[in-house]
Amino acid sequence: MLQDKAHPLLSVRNLTKSFSGKLVVAGISFDLYPGQVIGLVGENGAGKSTSKNMLCGLLEPTDGQILVNGQTVESNEGHAHGISAVHQELSLFGSLTVAENMCIGALPGSRLRVDWQQMQCIAREQLNFLGMDIDPDAAVFSLGAGQQQIVEIGKALLHADKVLILDEPTTSLTALEREKLFRILDKLKERGMAIIFISHFLEEIYRVCDSYIVLRDGHQVAGGALAGVSRRKLEALMVGRALEESADHGDVSDTGTEALRVEHLDSADCRDISFAVRHGEVVGIAGLMGAGRTEMAEALFGLRPSTGSVHVQGALLTERSVAAMKALDVCYLPEDRRNNGLFLNRPVRENLSAAAISRFIRRRLLKLGFAGERLATQTFSRAMGISIPHIDVKVDALSGGNQQKVLLGRWLASEPKVLILDEPTKGVDIGAKFDIHNRIGEIARAGAAIVVISSDLPELLQVSHRILVMRKGRIVGEFRRDQFDSVKIISLAASTGEEGLAT
């Protein structure tokens, strides 16, 4: 697949897209050479995913040209020219197996006879290549978020022959898998594949990209070789202002009373989980993909069958159900925002108020109507920095990061006493991420107990007072803030290092 390195593989000229008059991508132009990796960065809603969709033929550009090997590509056929993508919202089929998902774009065998054996082989090979232990026969819906993301990457890699676009491919991956992915990207690069890499993690951009393009409100505000551009500069370009460092959370006073105590929690994917969180404390939970963190959170929240006991504010919960939890001001932010979080075809307003609608019920006149819902949700939405024209747009039309902010907004707005956040900043841009970290700190200082599950270790190191490490469904270690050490945490999670470090 050796290509001529002197001629661009992909040229984009003045690519423009507007949704019913609103300009979303405003004339971006760039060239992409074989073996080159361009980082596409920008805030939430800057137009990155929209650009990707136009490149791989899912959206018709309002204006502009896409050229592959110097030839103009008609819209809707990017895929036919070897452009493939890892989509931000995974393009998987839940009820199909991993192997079927990976091979669906080019099923082996003939039209009338799919070669299952070969499909198995291809999938296995691909999974080995990715270094992942996933059963090719498993139905995708039964996989955790991280594994699904791996499947999506494997699927895209299978079909990519010229250009690969990765739209936030690492949001559910932990450091280990990320590094694996990057090494694969390096290999592809050597083979002459051209890559567009979209991410909110700037360290990843520096790790994999040669050049960069910054989008702000759909405009291409900067671009060029990455070497020599400082991280601060890049951030400033994206946000349009310099970012301040987020405040250090410091230590929590030991005096806080216990808000949440979990004892011997057992469920399908986690075993013998015991821990406690005090008021004002932020506990991070680290672990590899599929370590059972989501499972544990859902089990303790009453979303899955489980045994063991959970105490909230000292009182034992006899019946664990979402309603009971909510009554005690315990909240859970789910990881899978599309399936378990958002009401996609409902407006942002209803999504924001979904968990607290009863609070807005008008007291007068037969309790009909919702007083102040619009105002309150507008306030949340502004506080969360969600960029939308008005509060009644459907969530479906929002960019990935903004969707995440809506979801987060719903739970932060409900003023919880105990808050469990599963991957809270998935897909959120750097500016907003710092805001969210600060919010978490504020809420904790105000007396809430917070559990943060995250695959982004720096995030955990930043916000937590204490980090628990999970591996294969069990808690295998605990670190206090003064013991934080990313290497140790990772090695414990991966079980490559010494056993149980901290106490």
Add this chain to the structure above:
Amino acid sequence: DSITLGLSVDQLFESRVGVNNAIKAEAEKRGYALIEVVADGDAQTQNQQIQSLITQGVDAILVCAVDQNTIERALMAAQRAGIPVVAYDRDLPASRVVAAFVGPDSLSDGREAGAYTAEQLKAVEGEKVIVELIGALNDQNGIDRSKGFREELASLDNVKLIEVPTDWDSARALSGTQNAFQANARVHAVYAATDTHVPAVETVLADLGLLKKVGEDGHVVVTGVNGSNDGYQAVANGTADGIVVMDLDATGQTAVELASRLLNGDAVDRVNVISGNFYTTDNIESNKDTIWGAR
């Protein structure tokens, strides 16, 4: 000023179309105009349609109701507008509006088939198993055909009657008959509330190798009511014993005639029945001309 008749039909199927054609022919003969509306089995729609006939200023309304008593409301509006109403095929006994009814005498039709069946089975020793394919449970004609049939069976003793509801649907008649034959080692007779089910019965008999002609050993007595081509063919072939043939032409003619007399202010009988004729293999060919389905 010419006369316009409104024709409100419950649903379209073969024998209904037969009467309607007779009505149309008679109306044409008399120089009447005719507006036809079909309710497709929905009582609400029929009400609305009758109302629209009234709005369009028809002089008289001929109606075959979706269900007896379902259209009283619209008929009262007709009465207020001074439009006489004639019911055909399906009587509306409780109605205070309908001035006249013309239609089959379903009780007597059922009796004729019943009497024949009873006569044939008299000689059978032991239990006499009879399968009855019942029409719709909410259709008075269906109910009466069943009632008449059973009245005549009373003369037999040791009868086992197997009721198979069909809702006038041949597919259901088919599976019901098939199951009935599975459940009983020997079935002596089948009675179909409509002879359009006879071919389905024949299918079952053929399946089991029981399709014998009248008079042959092991023949299953098959009777029905209606006079369709299906029934006529089967009787003419000798695979079915006999059918009660309704006189659709006379029904249609009488309906228009009644309307005409009501319009003239003449007195008419409230109930005008046109009873059917029972034809067997012996006399069906000679009466071919009077069988609507045979044309």
Add this chain to the structure above:
Amino acid sequence: MIKALSESVQTRPVAPVLIALFIGFSLFSPYFLTTGNMEALLTANSVVLIASVGMTLVFLLGGIDLSISTVISVSAVVSGLVMAGTGSIWWGAMAAMSVGLSVGLVNGLLIGLLGLTPFITTMATQLIARGVAFVLSKGIAVQGTPYGMLDFGFLTFHGIPAVTLTALLVVAVCMLLLTLTDWGRHVMLIGSNRNAARYSGINVRWVEVSVYSVSGLLGGIAGFISIATLGNAIPGVGDTLLLIIIGAVVLGGTTMEGGEGSIGRTVLGVGLLAVLISGLNLLGIPFYDQLIIQGLLIFLGTWLAMKLSARRH
């Protein structure tokens, strides 16, 4: 309230199609826009309107209620029997509503609590309800319904039939419930994403039980109204209505997937079908050609409506 109404009038792409048909029929048939015809049209469609609102709620929830048409039948029969027995219209109304409510409740409990599939469950209760209607009535109209019912059917206010007003009242109440209460909001959210609703702490089961119950209740009311419009309680009265009800709801733009649509749209859908059928009849088009034209117009109407709403966004 005003806001809810204006909201429901907006984004109703079926409306222009309805208006166009209305004007068209008025021009082509001198009988279309007469009080007699309009009265008949409104009366005949009141039952469908009430039942369609029930079906709309169920659709919004992401379910389906096949039993609603036979709930009409069985509650009409029971109501008729009660009225014949007691001579009281009020007792009849109570009976109809309680029969409808109980069938709905059974549906709701089976679907919401036991987690059975709505399609088969409501199909089963449909069959049972139909059987009960036949057993109770022996297949024929209930005799002895008070004449007061028919008078009710004939009653009009300023040319609008009382039964239609009743239907509109029911529609309005349901609209209020759907748009202005947390219950209504929960219905929409569950329909949009059942999982997310569960994760948000919405009591999904209870809402499901209640929606099917309300749907049953509306079927009961429709059954009662059917006695007024037909003059009698008939065991098969609702059986033919199922496709019409589903058609009206979907035509209005409420989808079976849930979370999208509104009662206002259904009202327009019912209106569109009603006008269509009445107009085609008055034009003297043969029944079978009416079927063809109806199909074409349903298709074109929905398509046009979709185009119009796409343009608006």
Add this chain to the structure above:
Amino acid sequence: MKTFSGDALTRQKWLPIAIANAVFSVLLAFASPAFLSLANFQSMLVQSAVTAIMAVGMTFIIITAGIDISMGAILFFSSALFAQLMIDTQSYLLAFAAALCCATLLGGINGLLVVRFRMSPLITTLATYSIYRGMAIHMTGAQNIPVPREMGFLGNGRVFGVPVPILILLVIVVAGVYVLNHTRLGVYARAMGSSTRSARESNLPTAPVTIMVYAIGGFVTGVAALILLARVGGLQSGIGIGIEFTVIAAVILGGTKLTGGSGTVIGSVFGAFFLVLIENGLNLMNASPYIYDIVRGTVLLAAVMVDRLSVRRQQKALLAVKAARFDQPQSVGSTT
């Protein structure tokens, strides 16, 4: 680490309905001595042939998250066309070909409209239901048309002692199972039902697949029409109207979800058979016609409960498998 595969949950959707069939059969065998005979089972299979054949096609449609309300009308129309052509031309070949082609075409038109106009399948096929039915009545004037006696072969003929409808059913089921499980079409159909968005993003040929599945639905309806016609002996106005609800019920009883994504052909056939079983039981016991519907409804409910229970059981089994993982010796002891 071997991850647990979702197979058990997706592949054996037909198991519950098979169990329901078995349980109900045993009950009937006790209740009626006539039930347990080869002849009775053969007759039930023959009776279920029409709906089962249609259910095979409907399975494909529902798996793509579609639905076809017009199937009954297609059955009516193609029967009418066949009967009319037999009268007019006396040519079996022509009539057969025309009926099958026409049914396939009408189904294909449904699919075409669904993809071309992007309207919900429910409203689209509701519209075509009305159109096809109107066309059929228009063509025949609501008359009954008998078909030639030799046609009966299709309905009750036997080949090697096996009734022809059963043979046809067998062929269609085998073909259906093959297409769904071993061809691209099958994989695409399941994928599309699983997620429309992903199907679009993965560049699946959604338009041709949609048209194909509806055309398949049309084709099997045409086959069913011919069998039904042969068995009832002729065209009757409105034949087949309403049968789609029975067919959909069979498919859903068979474990296919209305929301699409997964399902099995075998399950649908079991579903169709179950519906016949109920009818058979009622007939065998000579139940009063008035309670027919009540019994039918009750048995249906019982069947979905069995389904529900077995799903619960499967879930429990899954949990047990997962829990067993923890009981294996772990490489690392836990602390804390």
